[in-house]
Amino acid sequence: MYVFLIISAFIVCIVALIITLLLGKSESDKAKAYEKAENRHEQELHRSIDYEKSSMKENVPLLIVIYGATFLIAIALFLIFIYFPF
Helix, strand or coil: CHHHHHHHHHHHHHHHHHHHHHHHHHHHHHHHHHHHCCCCHHHHHHHHHHHHHHHHHHHHHHHHHHHHHHHHHHHHHHHHHHHCCC
16 A cells, blocks of 8 residues: 555656646747747837736646645645555
């Protein structure tokens, strides 16, 4: 049973890490595309303001869900470990 709990916790953490890395890569790809585009300073400022607004609406809630779920699963596994010892 302990092996199952350890493997479950490990898998959940790895999945959270992979999703976080994919989210970071997509943001990095956006930044590279913006660097290649030839824009005026006004366009860059407008894009920067839009990015800050959209990032707080899209990325932060997604990361909260990812790590909230990871935390809850880890707590559940810990409680199983404490209350059902083998």
